[in-house]
Structures are given as structure tokens and as C-alpha cells.
Amino acid sequence: MKVILPASFGEPQPGQFVMIRISGLYEPLLARPISIYSFSRGGDSCAIELLYSVVGKGTQILAGLISGSQVEIHGPLGHGFAIDEAGKNVIFIAGGMGIAPLSLLTEHLCRDKCFAQSAMTFYLGAKTAKAVVGLDKLQKLCYNINVCTDDGTLGKKGLVTQVFQKDIKKYLPENTAVYACGPKEMLQSLAKILSGSKFPSQVSLEERMACGIGACLGCAVAIRNDKGALAYQRVCADGPVFNLGEIIWE
Amino acid sequence: MDTMKTKTSVNMAVNLGKLKLKNPVMTASGTFGYGEEYADYVDLNRLGAIVVKGLSLKPRLGNPPPRIMETAGGMLNAIGLQNIGVDAFIAEKLPFLQKFDVKVIANIYGETYGEYIKVAKKLSIAKGVHALEINISCPNVKKGGVSFGSDPKTAAEVTRQVKDETGLPVIVKLTPNVTDIAAIAQAVEKAGADAISLINTLAGMSVDLKKRKPHLKNITGGLSGPAIKPIALRMVWQVLQRVSVPVIGIGGIMTTEDALEFLILGAKAIQIGTANFINPHATIDILEGMQNYLQCNKIKDINQIIGTFQP
Numbered sequence: 001m002k003v004i005l006p007a008s009f010g011e012p013q014p015g016q017f018v019m020i021r022i023s024g025l026y027e028p029l030l031a032r033p034i035s036i037y038s039f040s041r042g043g044d045s046c047a048i049e050l051l052y053s054v055v056g057k058g059t060q061i062l063a064g065l066i067s068g069s070q071v072e073i074h075g076p077l078g079h080g081f082a083i084d085e086a087g088k089n090v091i092f093i094a095g096g097m098g099i100a101p102l103s104l105l106t107e108h109l110c111r112d113k114c115f116a117q118s119a120m121t122f123y124l125g126a127k128t129a130k131a132v133v134g135l136d137k138l139q140k141l142c143y144n145i146n147v148c149t150d151d152g153t154l155g156k157k158g159l160v161t162q163v164f165q166k167d168i169k170k171y172l173p174e175n176t177a178v179y180a181c182g183p184k185e186m187l188q189s190l191a192k193i194l195s196g197s198k199f200p201s202q203v204s205l206e207e208r209m210a211c212g213i214g215a216c217l218g219c220a221v222a223i224r225n226d227k228g229a230l231a232y233q234r235v236c237a238d239g240p241v242f243n244l245g246e247i248i249w250e
Numbered sequence: 251m252d253t254m255k256t257k258t259s260v261n262m263a264v265n266l267g268k269l270k271l272k273n274p275v276m277t278a279s280g281t282f283g284y285g286e287e288y289a290d291y292v293d294l295n296r297l298g299a300i301v302v303k304g305l306s307l308k309p310r311l312g313n314p315p316p317r318i319m320e321t322a323g324g325m326l327n328a329i330g331l332q333n334i335g336v337d338a339f340i341a342e343k344l345p346f347l348q349k350f351d352v353k354v355i356a357n358i359y360g361e362t363y364g365e366y367i368k369v370a371k372k373l374s375i376a377k378g379v380h381a382l383e384i385n386i387s388c389p390n391v392k393k394g395g396v397s398f399g400s401d402p403k404t405a406a407e408v409t410r411q412v413k414d415e416t417g418l419p420v421i422v423k424l425t426p427n428v429t430d431i432a433a434i435a436q437a438v439e440k441a442g443a444d445a446i447s448l449i450n451t452l453a454g455m456s457v458d459l460k461k462r463k464p465h466l467k468n469i470t471g472g473l474s475g476p477a478i479k480p481i482a483l484r485m486v487w488q489v490l491q492r493v494s495v496p497v498i499g500i501g502g503i504m505t506t507e508d509a510l511e512f513l514i515l516g517a518k519a520i521q522i523g524t525a526n527f528i529n530p531h532a533t534i535d536i537l538e539g540m541q542n543y544l545q546c547n548k549i550k551d552i553n554q555i556i557g558t559f560q561p
Binding site for chain 1: 524526
């Protein structure tokens with residue numbers, strides 16, 4: 001969905017999100033956190049695009065909106081991806097809607113950071129061909145796209161993490177950065193694949209949120225802190241981007 | 251903001267005993283962080299009071315996630331009183347709040363009487379804390395919290411012990427998860443409470459049908475949001491029948507009208523909780539709405555409407 005916003009809306013960093021809500025409704029009560037997929041500015045307004053799949057009440061209502069409907073948008077929120085210097089190889093691993101922040105990141109690296117397109121490799125996974133979104137736009141930004149689906153209806157058959165794992169020897173940790181976003185299970189298996197390796201890896205997490213600004217402490221993620229102890233951080237305000245290695249998975 | 255100030259000719263100040271507030275709009279503990287989280291959205295100077303996230307003697311990790319779940323007209327939370335501890339609050343968070351002309355109320359929590367007292371003592375000598383709110387009502391922790399608040403004897407005892415150790419006004423925040431909330435209110439009033447705030451969240455749970463598991467890792471959580479307002483109104487009403495100390499109404503306040511309903515019943519002030527999550531500017535919107543209501547109805551003083559309920 002595309003949302004037109006006033007010009008005062010700040011330019012988002014890739015990885016940031018917005019809280020979106022239909023005004024005046026108590027049902028659903030809470031705004032939904034959704035990652036920013038694209039941003040453009042023109043004249044006295046700007047626009048963002050959001051990708052979502054219908055998973056519950058909130059997204060169902062969003063899907064039912066007609067063009068011209070009013071929504072409440074709060075953002076951009078959270079911290080985006082930290083970007084290493086140009087000259088490095090970059091690997092993107094996206095599962096499902098996880099393409100949204102990574103597509104914005106790809107765009108940012110190409111246009112604003114002068115990364116060579118040849119240095120970027122994208123692994124894009126989805127359940128089926130129908131669930132693959134954003135591929136057209138991505139193809140204009142990146143040559144090396146490995147598409148895979150769980151049922152083999154598009155690209156290779158298999159999980160995106162397995163496809164990446166087969167290629168992992170092609171990359172050197174010292175000059176490669178990994179950026180990933182997708183379902184928890186995908187990120188967890190990526191953490192296993194990368195554990196013990198030295199690839200600098202950042203992931204964008206998803207969690208249920210109430211406020212989106214760090215107050216409610218609802219979106220906790222378990223992190224290993226500097227002292228090696230478990231601590232809970234807020235996906236909204238301390239993230240949503242975290243170093244993969246510091247996340248404690250159950 | 252300035253236009254509002256010049257426009258306002260009505261008196262919004264209310265007194266909670268010794269504690270004087272510039273207006274009746276307070277933030278509910280746990281929904282407004284330590285204040286700084288909202289400083290970009292709200293001019294903190296304009297609030298009646300900021301009640302900060304519950305503070306314990308030592309930092310608390312809080313409960314494992316998932317911690318929240320949306321429900322019909324509300325939400326469940328089981329944060330588990332994650333907080334940085336009273337010492338870090340005094341060293342790191344209080345100096346920021348002192349920059350504002352706003353009453354700061356520290357919500358305190360302990361697992362034992364001794365812990366409540368130690369936290370209270372530390373906050374009483376720290377500069378910039380104007381009152382304490384004793385949390386004997388958190389439903390999401392194994393020890394302390396609601397276990398003190400569900401028995402009139404222990405509720406009175408913790409109130410008495412904290413009162414003995416502090417010169418600050420003491421507010422006691424009650425849980426609705428009891429048979430007779432007014433009996434608890436009477437007990438803490440007798441033990442010296444300067445004011446009573448209610449209600450904390452209602453214990454509830456939510457089931458994930460697909461996984462046949464609870465939505466919250468803690469299994470149960472505390473229900474808040476507009477769904478609980480009728481219960482909060484009923485309990486505030488019941489408590490007002492039985493105590494004479496000031497009562498602060500909390501529970502599902504989303505709009506100006508909601509807030510005014512509690513004042514009409516007789517609450518001297520109100521706390522905004524879950525509404526802050528949905529609209530970070532909710533406190534100010536409600537405050538301005540109250541001022542408009544008074545002006546439109548040609549009422550010069552907010553106190554003129556407090557307790558005007560006609561059953």
C-alpha cells in the first residue's frame with residue numbers, strides 16, 4: 001500500500017518502520033508496526049510504500065481499505081541498518097515480507113552509497129510463487145537474485161537459508177556483510193548457519209508492539225549483552241535491526 | 251501550545267491532599283516509560299504529573315516474550331516490571347525529569363516489606379520526586395505486587411511501613427483482582443495513605459487456537475484499554491463511597507469524555523495509560539479537551555465538576 005504523507009515526514013533509514021492505524025477505531029486497538037519498503041519525495045508531500053501480508057485483524061482491515069482512505073502513520077521509528085563502507089560484498093537474505101526493508105536498503109546502497117551492483121547478491125525466499133513480492137523493482141537494482149520457494153513454483157525449490165548455505169563458501173567474511181529479514185524460524189536457522197563464522201550480520205526483527213517508541217516494553221527480544229548476560233531489549237527502540245550474533249534464540 | 255495557555259481562563263489545578271497538581275491529567279505507571287520516551291511528543295511541563303515505570307530495589311529483567319497481546323477493545327501485558335532499578339533511576343533518569351516543571355511520582359515495587367521501604371527511602375532523599383505511588387497491584391510478578399494488594403492486612407501493612415519512612419505523599423495503587431476493593435481502600439486509608447489510585451490491570455489470558463498455546467509466555471497477563479473502563483468506573487465509585495482521601499481514577503481512559511466521567515464520579519485526578527501507546531499525544535489531547543469542555547459549559551474551575559455525579 002502507498003501512503004501519502006506531509007513533507008515533514010522524515011526521510012527513513014532502511015530498516016525503519018511506521019506504526020499504522022485506522023483513526024478512531026478501538027477494534028483493533030493497537031497500531032501495527034510495518035517496515036518501510038519505499039520512500040519518495042515530491043513537491044509538498046512525500047510517500048511511503050508498505051508491504052504486508054494479511055495475518056490478522058489489523059492487516060485484514062488494511063487490505064480492505066479503498067484508495068483515498070485516511071490512516072494514522074507514526075514514524076519513521078527505530079534504528080535502521082548500519083552500513084559498512086563501499087567496496088564490500090553485500091548479501092541480502094529475505095523471507096516473505098522481509099524483502100521490504102532489504103529492498104529499501106538495496107536502493108539506498110545503489111543510489112546514495114555508490115555500492116557496485118556486482119557486489120550485491122540477493123537471496124529471496126517465499127512460500128510459493130504467488131507470495132513473491134517486489135521482484136520487479138528488485139531486478140532493476142540488483143543483478144544477482146536467487147529466488148527460491150518452499151514448493152518450487154518459482155526459482156529453486158527449498159528454503160532461502162539452505163540456498164544461501166550452499167553458496168556460503170563463495171564469500172569471504174572479511175569483505176562481506178550480511179543483511180537479513182524474515183520470519184523468526186528463518187533468522188534462527190540463519191543464526192545457526194552463521195554461528196562460528198565471522199560474517200558481520202545484521203537482521204531486522206518483527207515483534208508485536210503496542211507503542212513503537214520504547215515505552216511499553218512489550219516487544220522484548222533476548223540479547224546477550226557486553227558482559228555475556230541475558231538482557232531484554234526493545235525491538236522498536238533498540239532495534240528493529242540487531243546484530244545476529246547477539247540475539248538469544250529459544 | 252501558547253495559544254492554549256492564553257485561551258485558558260479556567261482553573262485546572264487540583265489538590266490531592268498535600269500534593270498539588272496543575273491539572274488532573276497524570277500518566278499511568280508503565281505506560282509512559284521514565285518520561286523521556288515521550289518528550290518528543292508531549293510538552294512534559296503541561297502534565298499534572300508523570301508517574302514513572304515501577305521501580306524496584308535491583309534492576310529487573312522482566313518476563314520472557316511474547317509479553318503483549320491485543321484483545322477486543324484492549325490489550326494484555328505481562329511485562330513483569332522490567333526496570334533499571336531505583337539507583338539507576340535516580341542517577342540517570344531523574345535529572346532529565348528535573349528539567350521540567352512537572353510533578354514526578356515514583357511508582358515503587360518490592361518483593362518484601364523491606365524492599366518497599368528501601369526503595370521508598372532512596373526516593374525520599376533524592377531531589378525531584380514529589381510523591382510515591384505504592385504498587386501493590388502488579389499481576390505479572392511471582393512475588394510482591396498483587397500478593398500485597400489482595401489482602402487488606404498486607405495492603406495496610408506495606409502502606410504503614412512506607413509512610414513511616416517517607417515524608418512524601420503516598421498514593422496506594424489498588425488491584426481490581428479482589429472480591430471487595432473498597433475494603434482494601436479503607437484499610438490503606440486507615441494505614442495512612444494520602445491518596446488512592448485505581449485500577450491496575452485485570453488479570454486475563456488469551457489462547458492461540460492454532461498452536462493450542464497461550465499468546466503470552468507468562469500465560470496470564472493484565473488487561474487494559476477501553477474494554478476495562480466500565481469496571482474501573484464501578485470500582486472508583488465503590489471506593490469513593492467508603493474513603494475520604496483523594497481518589498485517582500485509572501482504567502481505559504481514551505478520550506476527554508472518559509476522563510470527565512471519572513471526575514464527575516468524584517475522582518480528583520485521572521491517569522492515562524494504554525491511550526499513550528496508541529496516541530503518544532493523548533495526555534495533552536485529553537487535557538485540552540477538558541479545558542474546552544469547561545469553557546463551552548462556562549465552568550470556571552475544574553473542581554466544580556468533581557463529585558457532581560447524581561445517582
